[in-house]
Structure formats: C-alpha cells, structure tokens
Amino acid sequence: MNLRAVGAIYKFEMARTWRTILQSIVSPVVSTSLYFVVFGAAIGSRISEVQGVSYGTFIVPGLVMLSVLTQSIANASFGIYFPKFIGTIYEILSAPISHFEIVLGYVGAAATKSIVLGLIILATAGLFVPLHIQHPVWMLTFLVLTAITFSLFGFIIGIWADGFEKLQMIPMLVVTPLTFLGGSFYSVNMLPPTWHTIALLNPVVYLISGFRWSFYEIADVRVEISVAMTLGFLVICMSIIWWIFKTGYRLKH
Amino acid sequence: MAPVISVSGLSKTYASGFTSLNNIHLEIARGEIFALLGPNGAGKTTLISIICGIVNASSGQVAVGGHDINADYRAARALIGLVPQELHTDSFESVWATVSFSRGLFGKPKNPALIEKILKDLSLWDKKDAKIITLSGGMKRRVMIAKALSHEPQVLFLDEPTAGVDVELRKGMWDVVRELKAAGVTIILTTHYIEEAEEMADRVGVINKGEIVLVEDKAKLMQKLGRKRLSLHLQQRIDAIPEALAPYHLTLSEDGWRLAYDYDTKGDRTGITSLLGDLRAAGIRFVDLETKQSSLEDIFVSLVRQ
Numbered sequence: 001m002n003l004r005a006v007g008a009i010y011k012f013e014m015a016r017t018w019r020t021i022l023q024s025i026v027s028p029v030v031s032t033s034l035y036f037v038v039f040g041a042a043i044g045s046r047i048s049e050v051q052g053v054s055y056g057t058f059i060v061p062g063l064v065m066l067s068v069l070t071q072s073i074a075n076a077s078f079g080i081y082f083p084k085f086i087g088t089i090y091e092i093l094s095a096p097i098s099h100f101e102i103v104l105g106y107v108g109a110a111a112t113k114s115i116v117l118g119l120i121i122l123a124t125a126g127l128f129v130p131l132h133i134q135h136p137v138w139m140l141t142f143l144v145l146t147a148i149t150f151s152l153f154g155f156i157i158g159i160w161a162d163g164f165e166k167l168q169m170i171p172m173l174v175v176t177p178l179t180f181l182g183g184s185f186y187s188v189n190m191l192p193p194t195w196h197t198i199a200l201l202n203p204v205v206y207l208i209s210g211f212r213w214s215f216y217e218i219a220d221v222r223v224e225i226s227v228a229m230t231l232g233f234l235v236i237c238m239s240i241i242w243w244i245f246k247t248g249y250r251l252k253h
Numbered sequence: 254m255a256p257v258i259s260v261s262g263l264s265k266t267y268a269s270g271f272t273s274l275n276n277i278h279l280e281i282a283r284g285e286i287f288a289l290l291g292p293n294g295a296g297k298t299t300l301i302s303i304i305c306g307i308v309n310a311s312s313g314q315v316a317v318g319g320h321d322i323n324a325d326y327r328a329a330r331a332l333i334g335l336v337p338q339e340l341h342t343d344s345f346e347s348v349w350a351t352v353s354f355s356r357g358l359f360g361k362p363k364n365p366a367l368i369e370k371i372l373k374d375l376s377l378w379d380k381k382d383a384k385i386i387t388l389s390g391g392m393k394r395r396v397m398i399a400k401a402l403s404h405e406p407q408v409l410f411l412d413e414p415t416a417g418v419d420v421e422l423r424k425g426m427w428d429v430v431r432e433l434k435a436a437g438v439t440i441i442l443t444t445h446y447i448e449e450a451e452e453m454a455d456r457v458g459v460i461n462k463g464e465i466v467l468v469e470d471k472a473k474l475m476q477k478l479g480r481k482r483l484s485l486h487l488q489q490r491i492d493a494i495p496e497a498l499a500p501y502h503l504t505l506s507e508d509g510w511r512l513a514y515d516y517d518t519k520g521d522r523t524g525i526t527s528l529l530g531d532l533r534a535a536g537i538r539f540v541d542l543e544t545k546q547s548s549l550e551d552i553f554v555s556l557v558r559q
Contacts, residue, residue, distance in 0.1 A: 002327070008357025019345060087341030091400070094305040094335050095358040096327040253267060253308045 005097040009105025013079050017113050025117060028067050032121045035063050036128040039185060050187055051218040056129040061212040062184030068118045069150050069179055073171050076110035076154030081161050099245035110151035118143050139214035145230050146207050152237035159250050178204045188220045203229055255319060256280035257408055257439045263313030265299055273299040275463040286440045288450035290553050291460035297443040298338060301410050305335045317408060331359060334406030338413040340393045344386035348377055352399045359404035371399050374429060391422045408439045415446060427453060447553055459553060482545045483514040483525060488538040495535045501528050
C-alpha cells in the first residue's frame with residue numbers, strides 16, 4: 001500500500017481547508033448557529049416538547065447531520081472535481097497509486113473535515129441548549145459512518161460532474177430537500193399517515209433517526225434499521241466507485 | 254540490453270469512433286533521448302498518455318522497465334516522470350508544496366535536499382515560496398518539470414516541453430535534459446521544434462495519423478534520407494536558365510545571381526560533375542559555391558506528406 005501517496009492527497013486536501021477556513025468551517029458554524037437562534041430560541045420557545053425533549057435540544061442531532069451531510073458531499077465532490085477541472089488529475093492517474101488509495105486520500109480528508117465540523121457544531125449547540133448524549137460511542141459511530149458514506153457519495157458526484165452547475169445540482173436539488181424533509185426539525189411520527197409512509201422512503205430519515213437515538217434514545221425507526229440503511233448506502237457508494245475506476249468513467253478516455 | 258519501454262500492437266479507438274493509434278510497435282532503449290515527431294493530432298500525446306496510465310488502450314501491450322503497465326502498474330509508473338503539454342498546476346499552492354506533493358504521490362519519503370537541488374537546477378529556488386498563480390508561463394513550465402523530476406524517475410516524458418518558452422529558457426531546459434541523460438535517465442520528447450529534436454535526440458520516431466511512419470537513429474536518418482543543395486554564386490547575373498541545363502531542374506534566385514541544384518546523397522551519381530561541365534559549356538561562370546544538408550524538418554515534412 002502506498003501510504004505516502006494517501007498521506008500526500010490527504011494533507012493536500014486538508015491544507016485546502018485551512019486556506020479556505022471561512023468557507024470550510026466558519027460559514028457552516030455561523031449558519032447552524034442561526035438555525036439555533038431561529039428554530040431553537042425564537043420559534044422553539046413556542047413549541048412544546050417533542051417526545052419528551054425540548055424542541056431546541058431535539059433539533060441538535062438533525063442540525064449536526066444536516067451540516068455533516070452537506071459538507072461531506074461538498075468537500076469530497078469539490079476535492080476530486082477541481083483536479084479534473086484544472087487538469088492536475090493527470091498526476092493522480094499517472095502515479096503508482098491504487099484506486100482504493102486515491103479514494104482513501106480524498107474521502108478520508110473530506111470525512112475528517114465533516115467530522116471535525118460536526119463536533120464543532122455540536123460544541124456550538126452546547127452554547128444554546130443543554131446537551132446530553134446517552135450513547136456517545138454510537139453517536140460517534142453514526143457520525144463517522146455518515147461522514148464517510150456521504151463523502152463517498154460526494155466523490156461520485158465530483159467524478160460525474162462535468163461542470164460547476166452539475167456539481168451543485170445534486171446537493172442543492174436532492175440532498176438538501178431530503179435532509180430538511182428527513183426529520184431534521186421534526187419527528188416523522190408527527191406527520192399524517194400517508195406522508196409518514198412517504199417519508200420512510202427518504203434514506204436521510206434513517207440517518208437522523210439513528211443519530212438522534214444515540215443522543216436521547218428517541219427514534220422514528222428502529223436503530224438497527226438505521227444502522228443497516230447507513231451501511232447499505234455505504235456499500236452502494238463503494239460499488240459505484242469501484243465501477244467508476246474499473247471503467248475509467250469520466251476519469252480516463 | 255532490454256528496452257526500457259516496449260510497446261506492442263498498441264491501438265486506441267475513442268468512443269467517438271476516432272482511431273488515434275493503430276497497431277503501434279515501438280521500443281525505447283535505456284538512456285537514450287527519443288524524439289517523437291508528428292503533426293497535430295498524429296497520436297503523440299495519446300501514446301504518452303497510455304504509457305503513463307492516463308488513457309486506457311483499446312488493445313496491445315506496454316511494458317516499462319519490464320513491468321506491464323496494467324498488471325504491474327505500480328512498478329511501471331514508479332519509473333516514469335511526465336511533463337504534460339498543458340500547464341496543469343494548482344494555482345494557489347506554493348512551488349515547494351506542489352513539488353513535494355508530487356514526490357509524496359510516488360511514495361517517496363521527504364527529501365528536502367533533492368527538492369532544493371531540482372529547484373536550483375531549474376532556476377526556481379528564489380520562487381520556492383511563491384504561489385504558482387504568480388509565476389510566468391515559462392516558470393510554470395519549469396515547475397511542471399520539477400514535479401516530474403521530484404521522484405527521481407528513470408524515464409521522463411516531455412510532451413512539448415518548450416512550447417511558449419523563450420529561446421534562452423529553452424536552451425536552459427536543453428541543458429537540464431542533457432544532464433538527465435548523463436545521469437542515465439531515458440527521455441522521450443515530443444516537440445514541434447524540429448531543431449530541438451535535431452539538437453537533442455539520439456533517435457527519431459515519426460508518427461502520423463496514428464501510425465509510426467519511421468523510427469531511425471537521427472544521424473543515420475539524416476544521412477539516409479537527407480538531400481543536399483548545391484548553391485552557386487554566379488560571376489554575372491542571368492535572366493533565365495539555359496535550355497541545355499533543363500535536365501538538372503535548377504532553381505534561379507529572383508535576383509538572378511544564384512543557381513541551386515538539389516541532389517540525392519544516396520545516389521551513385523550526384524550529377525555534380527556533369528552539371529559543372531554543362532555550366533562551363535553554357536558560358537556560366539561562378540565565383541563561389543556551397544552545399545547544405547537537408548534539415549530534420551525537411552525530412553519530417555516530406556514523410557508526413559507521403
């Protein structure tokens with residue numbers, strides 16, 4: 001295994017984070033803080049408890065997951081798309097490095113950034129609402145699994161995109177709506193029966209539900225199903241990436 | 254000695270149906286400078302890209318240092334340094350960071366002394382902390398070379414390395430290439446500057462429409478295919494070439510003071526002796542004469558026109 005190459009890609013991507021710290025870290029933290037101010041303090045004070053938890057506290061896992069999902073996709077998709085766009089991908093493709101190692105470098109860096117960001121947002125949330133985490137190991141497991149899975153998904157988008165519009169299209173038109181409708185700000189059990197059934201088709205519901213369970217032991221679906229769905233999406237993403245490298249799709253002519 | 258690069262039956266047809274390479278067979282000897290010449294779209298860059306792993310071949314085999322580029326890609330690619338034709342650089346990285354990154358990608362441990370030497374050799378040392386976006390085109394080209402050299406390759410591909418580079422810098426790059434050759438590095442050079450191939454190469458390959466038209470030792474090629482031109486500076490100007498000299502297909506300069514005669518150095522008879530006799534018979538005297546060998550450019554143009 002070419003660990004030095006993995007390290008080189010990883011460090012390169014992490015260095016980009018520090019160069020663009022306002023965009024990478026500060027901006028999502030400010031956005032999430034605004035969510036807490038608006039939904040937690042302003043509107044949340046007028047909403048009664050949800051499943052025995054104050055509304056401000058209830059939305060914390062959903063908000064963390066919202067940032068982790070969007071940032072994982074954004075970081076990983078941009079990370080691989082930009083070398084394609086400016087042409088420096090030639091260096092990656094011609095280096096003695098396996099496909100797995102390329103993915104490890106890019107996805108590892110993207111996931112690291114998302115996890116760090118998720119933890120920062122969690123700490124920020126602690127400034128607004130009282131926090132208690134019932135299952136910290138499971139919380140970290142869900143956080144890491146989700147960051148890796150959606151970084152893989154972002155990597156796929158970055159390979160698929162042949163323009164900046166496409167790079168933004170899936171995150172803006174698919175992922176963000178699914179996240180908002182996936183129970184970030186409410187329990188899907190609050191929905192009418194028909195919408196509840198439709199909501200269960202949204203994979204993000206399972207991620208947020210499992211993550212919220214690790215905090216408060218309250219969930220919209222059984223935690224085992226959440227874990228299975230997360231792992232299932234992980235396997236699907238890995239399979240697609242395996243196919244991309246096997247065929248050279250949008251990487252090699 | 255086994256060739257350092259061996260290409261056998263290599264073909265490439267793109268999804269559009271365009272065949273860029275057609276059954277290429279080529280061997281590059283260790284330590285030589287091989288110039289690959291060809292017009293735009295001939296397949297030079299595709300060939301290099303396949304060898305380096307950037308483009309997938311449709312069929313055929315390629316081995317670098319005896320390692321198949323697919324089955325044993327790590328060993329094959331570890332031997333190769335590539336300077337692509339386009340200036341692909343990370344604009345916001347420093348020169349030092351980007352060159353060090355390239356070394357890491359090839360799995361080599363940090364070696365600041367080597368990076369320093371490379372940057373100094375390429376006159377980039379005073380720019381080591383500069384962001385690439387601030388560099389001139391020539392400097393960016395040298396950064397590309399520094400990146401390719403950072404992992405100490407045994408085979409270096411230079412795809413149009415001096416395109417857009419001024420004459421002084423070009424000569425500086427030639428010096429670097431000579432030093433690399435002296436150090437045992439095999440260099441494959443594609444260029445539009447024929448004089449570059451003429452100056453640098455040990456062997457020349459000409460590719461046209463995806464096929465290798467010719468591979469030959471440069472000196473032998475120029476000797477074998479080269480034509481010579483005999484120029485005669487006349488004692489008195491003439492208005493037209495006498496009819497008696499028509500068989501020689503002479504060319505008269507516009508001012509009427511010079512006659513040129515092209516002849517084949519391979520031929521048993523060059524025709525010079527009889528030409529000089531016929532000139533005397535026609536009353537044409539000359540005060541000076543010179544001969545000039547055809548350049549590689551002339552040979553290249555005649556080959557791709559065939």
